[in-house]
Amino acid sequence: MRSDGFFKTAVIVGTIAWMALFAFVPNVLVFLASFGSASPENFIEPGFSLHNYARLMDRSHLEIMLSSLELSGLVTLVCLLTAYPFAAILARARQPWRSYMLVLVVIPFWTNSLVRTYAMTAMLNTSGIINSVLLGLGIVKEPLAMMYTPGAVVLGLAYTLLPFMILPLYTALERLDRRYVEASRDLGATPIKTFWRVVVPLTMPGIVSGCMLVFLPGIGMFYVSDVLGGAKAMLLGNFIRDQFLTTRDWPLGAAASVTLTALMGVMLVLYWKSSSRLNAGSQA
Amino acid sequence: MNDANVSSPTIPVVSLHEVSKVYDGQHALNGVSLDVQRGEFLTILGPSGCGKTTILRLIAGFEKVTSGRVYIDGQDVSGLPPERRNVNTVFQSYALFPHMNVFENVAFGLRMKKRTEAEIVSSVGKALRLVQLDGFEKRMVGNLSGGQQQRVAIARAIVNRPLVLLLDEPLSALDYRLRKRMQLDLKHLQRKLGITFVLVTHDQEEAFSMSDRVVVMNDGHIEQIGTPAGIYEEPRNLYVARFVGEINILNAEVVEQSEGSARVRAQGLDVTMRTRCAFAPGDKVHVLLRPEDLRVETLKDLAEDPELGDSFAGGRSMVGTVEETIYKGATYDVAVRLDNGSQVMATEFFNEDDETVYFRAGDRVAVSWVEGWEVVLPHEE
Known part of the structure; x- marks a missing residue:
């Protein structure tokens, strides 16, 4: 019993220490840095000013932020529209097909996502698989320029993040009682009306959490934009990385980081509120 | 509620002709024929797995027959989806929509029929009064007791004035005393509305106390159809005799x-x-x-x-x-x-x-x- 208690304490203290050292303290440092100013010698001159946040409101910086949100929103939409039908089929599939399909969803995780992103260049290149096929079939006369476009970034992000949309949707659809659908049809609703009035509202927690899991990482996954989008910084993640590694303007990068974190926090609160309201309604 | 659907009184309101249903090679129903008369309270009685719920699901349109025909009001409904059949179901688990309040649950069917808002408000109000739930409009269904949910489920179905109300073991989740009361309430409601009720149960006492006619089922076929007294006093075989009480x-x-x-x-x-x-x-x-x-x-x-x-x-x-x-x-x-x-x-x-x-x-x-x-x-x- 004595050693048991010691082990428990050790694990808890260890975890807390780890979290404090590698998550809390760095975040505090970034937070403090966002109020400082850049200096050639020390990277950061400590201080307290909102100067960096004001600079973020510059037209050029705002544009990057907005386009990043737009891109991520588009990725979320693509993922939602692709994942919902798949998750619905998955939830209705019989064993063993359901397990096979779930394995298909999980298989990409076995390969590093950076490697998979590079693999996409092999498909999107001017001499890539897609262009070879299109040229071979005579559908296009000249290879399409797909690489280094926003479309390529959207495709890459959607591909990488799709499982994070499928899994919560699958859980929500699998939990959906078929009786609700039958009751709706029984009361005169067509399949389409049943979908909008019963299935979508009752799977909303899955939709919202899937969207969160795609939208938030979608803002920050700078390497996808780097590999498929070229030199142009399309994501807020690229911008932050550039401030730290290229421009060496740490305070501005820190301010952008804090803004991004705050944005995520606000969305998490909204999600928590909406899901707790839905749960209160569905506790039958 | 009074202008119930007008149709010919001579043809059975629901009619099953030699209906069979096979699930995974197993016969759930085997050549069942049954006529439901207009305005009657018919109960399908049998042990679990005898096919009684399958009959209800075939009438409602949730399942398709393997062979045979189902007629509602003289019309062959084999190809009709549930939303185009003039019947409504009270589900065993009620299946009330958890994301809607009582009013919206009851109004659902009327909204699908695109009734005017004034008409909806008045019909829903009447239906809720019938089941003694007026004043509960704004409550979320998750916060209601089992008996109240049961009554919302009934109101949600009867507000559409169906030709037939199908009830799938509607009282099985209630405790003994509430069940007794709901049996009487259901019977009175049926008399008042004049809607045909088809109820499924495994409880012979429930079947006898509510119905005009009882259908005793066993293993996918009908053993006997008759009035409660007829079945109790003149069972056609040992199975029926044993199922409907001590003997x-x-x-x-x-x-x-x-x-x-x-x-x-x-x-x-x-x-x-x-x-x-x-x-x-x-x-x-x-x-x-x-x-x-x-x-x-x-x-x-x-x-x-x-x-x-x-x-x-x-x-x-x-x-x-x-x-x-x-x-x-x-x-x-x-x-x-x-x-x-x-x-x-x-x-x-x-x-x-x-x-x-x-x-x-x-x-x-x-x-x-x-x-x-x-x-x-x-x-x-």
Whole structure:
């Protein structure tokens, strides 16, 4: 019993220490840095000013932020529209097909996502698989320029993040009682009306959490934009990385980081509120 | 609620013709034919897995028949999806929409029919008053008790004024007292609305207390259709007899057969009993007796009271020993081991005037019954 208690304490203290050292303290440092100013010698001159946040409101910086949100929103939409039908089929599939399909969803995780992103260049290149096929079939006369476009970034992000949309949707659809659908049809609703009035509202927690899991990482996954989008910084993640590694303007990068974190926090609160309201309604 | 759907009164409101349903190679229904009359309260009674819920789902349109035809109001509905059938279902688990309040749940069907808002408000209000839930409009369904959810489910269905209301074990989730009350409420509601009710249950008491007609099912087919009294008093076979209550089954042999009756010999009995079946002398039969139809007297009393003794004479009584008595409140059961080894159960009422009339284990008794209350069936086992 004595050693048991010691082990428990050790694990808890260890975890807390780890979290404090590698998550809390760095975040505090970034937070403090966002109020400082850049200096050639020390990277950061400590201080307290909102100067960096004001600079973020510059037209050029705002544009990057907005386009990043737009891109991520588009990725979320693509993922939602692709994942919902798949998750619905998955939830209705019989064993063993359901397990096979779930394995298909999980298989990409076995390969590093950076490697998979590079693999996409092999498909999107001017001499890539897609262009070879299109040229071979005579559908296009000249290879399409797909690489280094926003479309390529959207495709890459959607591909990488799709499982994070499928899994919560699958859980929500699998939990959906078929009786609700039958009751709706029984009361005169067509399949389409049943979908909008019963299935979508009752799977909303899955939709919202899937969207969160795609939208938030979608803002920050700078390497996808780097590999498929070229030199142009399309994501807020690229911008932050550039401030730290290229421009060496740490305070501005820190301010952008804090803004991004705050944005995520606000969305998490909204999600928590909406899901707790839905749960209160569905506790039958 | 009054302008219920007008249609020809002569054709059955629902009709099943030789309907079979196969799931995964298993026959859930096997050649079932059934007519539901307009305005009646019909109950489908049977153990779980007998196919009774399948019938309901076929009528509602959630399942397709493997073979046979389903007609609603004379129209073949085989190709019609549920939303285009003029029937509504009260589900066993109610299936109330958890993301809507009581009003929106009840209004759902009317909204699908694109009724005006004023019409919806008035119809929903009427339906909720009918189930005594007025004032509950804004409540979320998750916060209601089981009995209240049940009533919302009924209101949600009847507000559409369906031709037929299908109820799938609607009371099974309620506790005993609430169930008793809801049985009465449902019956009154059905009379008031004049809508045809088809209810599915495994509880024979529930079936009997509510229905005009009862359909007894077993293993995918119909055993018997009749009024509750008809089924209880004149079961067509041993399965029905056993399913709808306690029953004593005596094995006997036919001695003589005449028009409408047969002389039967068994266990010291030699009686002429009325029967609609045709037997030949020597045929083995079952004599069925309900416990409440049996009369039990001690041999001592019979000897002391000549008048009583006479009524037990003439080959209409069996002698045995009381094994135990089981107190039931208003009545008590007497288990009697007959001298030939078989056991019968008799239900007796307490006699206020005579406190000594209570049997004890070991009492020697004679068992008889009211003439004409027996049922004779061909031997089955």
